[in-house]
Amino acid sequence: MARHNLGTVVQFEFTRTIKKRRFWIATLAIPxxxxxxxxxxxxxxxxxxxxxxAQKNDKLSFSYTDASxxxxxxxxxxxxxxxxxxxxTAVERxxxxxxxxxxxxxxxLTEGQVKVYGTDHGIFKNGTYEAVARQLVVLSAREKVGSAxxxxxxxxxxxxxxxxxxxxxxxxxxxxxxxxxxxxxxxYVVIILLANQMLASTLEEKENRVTEMILTTLNxxxxxxxxxxxxxxxxxxxxxxxxxxxxxxxxxxxxxxAMPNFDISHLQIQFWPMLVGALLFxxxxxxxxxxxxxxxxxxxxxxxxxxxxxxxxxxxxxxxxIVTMVVSDPGNVIVQIFTFFPFTAxxxxxxxxxxxxxxxASAAVVIxxxxxxxxxxxxxxVHLFRYxxxxxxxxxxxxxxxxxxx
Amino acid sequence: xQFGENTVIDGLSFDVARGxxxxxxxxxxxxxxxxxRALLGIYRPTSGTLEINGRVFSDDYGARLxxxxxxxxxxxxxxxxxxxxxxxRLKGLSRxxxxxxxxxxxxxxxxxxxxxxxxxxxxxxQQQKIQLGVTIMNNPELLILDxxxxxxxxxNRRLLMDIIEDRKKAGATVVMVTHxxxxxxxxxxxxILLKDGRSEAYGTIDEVQNQFGGRTVRLKFSGTLxxxxxxxxxxxxxxxxxxxxxxxxDEAQVLRELVHSGMLVRSFVAAKRSLDDIFIQVYGENSTxxxxxx
Numbered sequence: 001m002a003r004h005n006l007g008t009v010v011q012f013e014f015t016r017t018i019k020k021r022r023f024w025i026a027t028l029a030i031p032x033x034x035x036x037x038x039x040x041x042x043x044x045x046x047x048x049x050x051x052x053x054a055q056k057n058d059k060l061s062f063s064y065t066d067a068s069x070x071x072x073x074x075x076x077x078x079x080x081x082x083x084x085x086x087x088x089t090a091v092e093r094x095x096x097x098x099x100x101x102x103x104x105x106x107x108x109l110t111e112g113q114v115k116v117y118g119t120d121h122g123i124f125k126n127g128t129y130e131a132v133a134r135q136l137v138v139l140s141a142r143e144k145v146g147s148a149x150x151x152x153x154x155x156x157x158x159x160x161x162x163x164x165x166x167x168x169x170x171x172x173x174x175x176x177x178x179x180x181x182x183x184x185x186x187x188y189v190v191i192i193l194l195a196n197q198m199l200a201s202t203l204e205e206k207e208n209r210v211t212e213m214i215l216t217t218l219n220x221x222x223x224x225x226x227x228x229x230x231x232x233x234x235x236x237x238x239x240x241x242x243x244x245x246x247x248x249x250x251x252x253x254x255x256x257x258a259m260p261n262f263d264i265s266h267l268q269i270q271f272w273p274m275l276v277g278a279l280l281f282x283x284x285x286x287x288x289x290x291x292x293x294x295x296x297x298x299x300x301x302x303x304x305x306x307x308x309x310x311x312x313x314x315x316x317x318x319x320x321x322i323v324t325m326v327v328s329d330p331g332n333v334i335v336q337i338f339t340f341f342p343f344t345a346x347x348x349x350x351x352x353x354x355x356x357x358x359x360x361a362s363a364a365v366v367i368x369x370x371x372x373x374x375x376x377x378x379x380x381x382v383h384l385f386r387y388x389x390x391x392x393x394x395x396x397x398x399x400x401x402x403x404x405x406x
Numbered sequence: 407x408q409f410g411e412n413t414v415i416d417g418l419s420f421d422v423a424r425g426x427x428x429x430x431x432x433x434x435x436x437x438x439x440x441x442x443r444a445l446l447g448i449y450r451p452t453s454g455t456l457e458i459n460g461r462v463f464s465d466d467y468g469a470r471l472x473x474x475x476x477x478x479x480x481x482x483x484x485x486x487x488x489x490x491x492x493x494x495r496l497k498g499l500s501r502x503x504x505x506x507x508x509x510x511x512x513x514x515x516x517x518x519x520x521x522x523x524x525x526x527x528x529x530x531x532q533q534q535k536i537q538l539g540v541t542i543m544n545n546p547e548l549l550i551l552d553x554x555x556x557x558x559x560x561x562n563r564r565l566l567m568d569i570i571e572d573r574k575k576a577g578a579t580v581v582m583v584t585h586x587x588x589x590x591x592x593x594x595x596x597x598i599l600l601k602d603g604r605s606e607a608y609g610t611i612d613e614v615q616n617q618f619g620g621r622t623v624r625l626k627f628s629g630t631l632x633x634x635x636x637x638x639x640x641x642x643x644x645x646x647x648x649x650x651x652x653x654x655x656d657e658a659q660v661l662r663e664l665v666h667s668g669m670l671v672r673s674f675v676a677a678k679r680s681l682d683d684i685f686i687q688v689y690g691e692n693s694t695x696x697x698x699x700x
Binding site: 210 | 483492493495
């Protein structure tokens with residue numbers, strides 16, 4: 001019967017949540033907002049591209065003087081430049097608008113400055129003058145060197161590929177860090193999105209005075225576990241809805257949306273870090289859910305519960321204050337404390353797991369600890385629900401709850 | 407049964423036979439709701455045992471139990487049909503059976519058009535009907551009703567009474583906590599009176615009336631009631647009175663005495679003492695008819 005009822009509870013709790021208009025308004029608000037932002041970026045990107053194309057075709061007209069004798073007149077001509085015949089009045093002519101731009105190249109580029117004068121075309125377009133002057137020098141210098149290889153070497157415009165080894169194996173770079181850290185992102189998304197629902201899930205029976213009918217029909221463990229499972233499913237739906245526009249945008253409109261050109265095919269998914277990440281995620285989820293459900297069972301109203309709920313949530317963010325230390329000095333005492341203290345453990349351990357500084361023994365201890373504390377928290381939540389939810393209008397005394405042994 | 411230093415139930419022992427309707431009576435704070443909650447495993451007794459069919463209650467028995475708690479409530483934001491189906495399924499019915507029962511019941515109580523309406527959009531009386539439907543939807547063999555008519559309007563009260571009688575006819579055992587003595591007299595086979603967590607009286611209604619002795623006379627008359635050592639006036643109205651007879655007084659003797667006093671006796675009905683009287687005697691004049699759990 002309990003198993004049958006677990007399915008019934010999960011179905012009821014899940015269905016009634018996703019059937020609510022309020023849920024979909026809240027859930028779709030974020031993708032809708034993203035769609036608007038993407039739309040704006042898309043429109044802006046299109047106009048920027050058109051502008052760039054137009055600017056590319058627009059030849060900048062300028063005059064110049066070259067004391068360094070470095071510049072190639074042919075290149076300068078091709079870029080729209082001509083040698084200034086009257087340098088003494090050039091700046092004045094630019095000021096008066098009779099000359100578009102005037103560049104004065106010093107005898108020594110390392111000691112002097114290239115003076116750039118131009119008529120104002122707006123804060124962004126004005127940057128073109130300096131860009132053209134600089135490009136003129138680079139192209140002329142490259143022409144003088146006479147070798148594209150040497151020019152690239154001098155400019156440092158060449159690519160490198162690094163490969164490091166750990167325990168005889170090729171160790172990964174960022175490509176191996178990202179996949180396990182996705183569990184960290186998922187953990188935050190799920191907890192932040194669902195925390196209030198977790199808190200309210202057991203308050204509802206109390207506030208609606210349904211507790212007695214429920215407790216005489218259903219095992220409280222089944223009810224609490226059913227609620228946790230349904231919350232997890234609700235969180236999954238929300239995560240999918242939130243991720244959908246980003247995934248679609250990345251796959252189909254990456255260039256138009258100016259998304260980072262991050263090739264996900266380079267990501268290296270390693271079995272153990274992924275397994276550890278998944279277990280840390282599940283253990284952390286059980287722990288935080290159990291604690292939030294327990295708070296809901298003790299407090300008479302959502303308002304009262306929120307005062308206790310805040311410190312629990314803050315503990316999720318505390319590890320980010322020492323994130324640099326977590327990455328660079330994982331052996332530090334503070335990092336160790338954060339790694340093993342139950343409420344900071346999920347985040348700290350997931351970070352360390354991603355960056356490869358969580359060894360197998362530590363991972364096993366943290367995972368075991370999270371599952372143990374999570375189970376304890378759920379058990380506590382069930383106990384407090386059994387005795388707390390019957391205290392309809394007042395906060396349950398923990399002393400009383402534990403005096404009523406079952 | 408203790409809450410901290412307070413002993414709320416003390417030395418209480420009673421049994422309810424299968425198929426009978428049992429009244430659980432008591433004033434505010436006498437321990438009725440606490441006893442029911444302890445029976446259903448919501449509270450754990452500090453000592454002693456409470457059993458149903460020889461076993462301590464567990465949720466496994468929930469499928470055969472119909473419990474209407476004193477604190478009423480339903481999931482408010484869901485539709486009537488969803489809530490009823492949910493409870494039906496928790497009580498072991500299939501989805502189809504739950505929905506079939508729910509629709510039949512809603513039809514019976516004139517709420518067929520409210521099946522898809524949210525519970526909090528219904529009036530208080532309509533919500534009570536739904537709660538009642540949820541209570542009986544598994545055709546329970548044991549029906550425990552804590553202050554069943556509390557807050558019910560006369561229509562719902564009649565409905566409830568009909569349902570209790572239906573369940574009685576179907577062989578269900580009914581335990582009802584109530585202050586409504588007319589309901590007790592109409593429905594209950596046996597009763598227990600609780601005061602400060604202890605049993606004050608226990609047995610059939612006749613046995614309890616005998617235990618408290620006394621007979622009453624319901625009198626319709628014209629004239630003036632004479633004083634007499636053979637009775638005291640319990641209730642006096644225009645041309646109507648209820649007299650509590652002295653233990654040694656004979657009904658015929660009292661009638662003669664009244665006739666000889668010169669008054670015109672239109673009706674003289676001797677009866678045992680009413681439960682109302684007994685209730686007032688046990689709990690005092692200040693006992694209220696409001697329910698209140700500890």
